[in-house]
Amino acid sequence: MAQAVTHKYCSSCVDNVKAQKNPIRHGVHLVLSVLTVGCWLAVYLLIVIPWHMFGKHYKCTICGKNVSSFTKSPEKIAVLKAKRNNRIEQKIAKMSK
Numbered sequence: 001m002a003q004a005v006t007h008k009y010c011s012s013c014v015d016n017v018k019a020q021k022n023p024i025r026h027g028v029h030l031v032l033s034v035l036t037v038g039c040w041l042a043v044y045l046l047i048v049i050p051w052h053m054f055g056k057h058y059k060c061t062i063c064g065k066n067v068s069s070f071t072k073s074p075e076k077i078a079v080l081k082a083k084r085n086n087r088i089e090q091k092i093a094k095m096s097k
């Protein structure tokens with residue numbers, strides 16, 4: 001099944017990245033519901049309702065973590081990357097003491 005790909009901001013990668021939407025396989029759930037005489041419908045609803053309500057179904061194609069709904073401007077990303085690099089440099093400085 002084709003997966004939707006778009007661009008979103010990943011806080012782990014600190015960049016706008018390609019994000020992939022993992023679709024729910026409705027056909028598989030339909031088959032399981034038929035095979036279990038409808039018992040699988042409860043499980044199906046427990047998967048589908050949060051998936052639509054919380055919208056955390058886009059994952060970063062680089063690190064695999066959930067991504068935010070929006071992209072950030074290149075200026076904002078530059079600031080965030082500078083802050084991250086400062087934190088890393090401080091940790092390295094502490095470790096080398």
Ligand SMILES: [Zn+2]
Nearest residue numbers: 010013060063
């Ligand atoms: Zn990422």
